[in-house]
Amino acid sequence: xxRRIWELDALRGLCILGxxxxxxxxxxxxxxxxxxxxxxxxxxxxxxxxSVLFLLISGVCVTLGSxxxxxxxxxxxxxxxxxxxxxxxxxxxxxxxxIVIWFxxxxxxxxxxxLWPLAKRLPNWGLAVAAVALLALGYWFRTLTVQVPFxxxxxxxxxxxxxxxxxxxxxxxxxxxxxxxxxxxxxxRKQSLFPRVPSGAAGIRFLSWCGRQSLLxxxxxxxxxxxxxxxxxxxx
Numbered sequence: 001x002x003r004r005i006w007e008l009d010a011l012r013g014l015c016i017l018g019x020x021x022x023x024x025x026x027x028x029x030x031x032x033x034x035x036x037x038x039x040x041x042x043x044x045x046x047x048x049x050x051s052v053l054f055l056l057i058s059g060v061c062v063t064l065g066s067x068x069x070x071x072x073x074x075x076x077x078x079x080x081x082x083x084x085x086x087x088x089x090x091x092x093x094x095x096x097x098x099i100v101i102w103f104x105x106x107x108x109x110x111x112x113x114x115l116w117p118l119a120k121r122l123p124n125w126g127l128a129v130a131a132v133a134l135l136a137l138g139y140w141f142r143t144l145t146v147q148v149p150f151x152x153x154x155x156x157x158x159x160x161x162x163x164x165x166x167x168x169x170x171x172x173x174x175x176x177x178x179x180x181x182x183x184x185x186x187x188x189r190k191q192s193l194f195p196r197v198p199s200g201a202a203g204i205r206f207l208s209w210c211g212r213q214s215l216l217x218x219x220x221x222x223x224x225x226x227x228x229x230x231x232x233x234x235x236x
Contacts, residue, residue: 005064005192006199006208012189013210015054018046020221027222031095032229051105051167052175058109063120064190068113076110078219083107083193086164099160103153104165106218111153112167112176119177124184131177138171 003113018157023041039047062068082101101107122130141155149158156185186193199208202208 003190004208004212005187005190006197007192007194008061008064008205009208009211010204011056011207011211012054012061012214013207013212014209015050015057016214016217018050019054020217020225022047022050023222024225027225027229031226032233034229035081036170041064051172054105055109055112055172055175056179056182058112058182059176060187061179062113062116062176063180063183064187068116070114072110072116074110075106075113075215078215079104079106079110081219082165095184099164100162101165102161102163103168104163105167107153108167108169108172109176112173115173116180119180124181127181127184128135131174131181133174134177135171135174136213138168138174141170142191192220 004191022043025039029037029039042210065071079101082104086095086100090097090100119130138155144156145159146156147158149155149161152161152163152166153169155170190198198204
């Protein structure tokens, strides 16, 4: 986007901060076993629906920006880096097999961006139909188990499949396309829908900055958390 739309950046920043909180709680309780408590309701809400909001926003942004293939390759490549790092942690015995990210949010977003040049040829009604169909198909896939081990990127998993971060193309491409439809309609003028909001306020500026740095925050937050928790255990 040549001209930033503050509410999209701020919402994306809110999503990425929510994800950091979710991973902090997960690391504290499950990965390092430093606490034993039931997940609070807000944690479950963010975990289940924060990613949906992030996908919707990403879909909106793909209609406002340029070079989706280049951006998609970068994001997907970062996802593969996460796969290699978590796979290395498993192979070296630092964590169990469940730590490996086989197809996480970055893989999914990158592939959605790569597919956008094909999807954008659809008219708005076609985009809506495709989005609903992909959502329905993807949620149906969640009820199935297949014996073919390499269909997990589509949402079809074999028995025993685990991934510490799993966002298959279906149904998530459907959410992405709904976001793109929103971008085509509500943001067709490529302007903020809330121009009178003081976007220069400190809180909004912070969230917007986090939104603009969301990829970097995603890549760095888990190594930082892992290092801090490891240091805490070492000091005990």
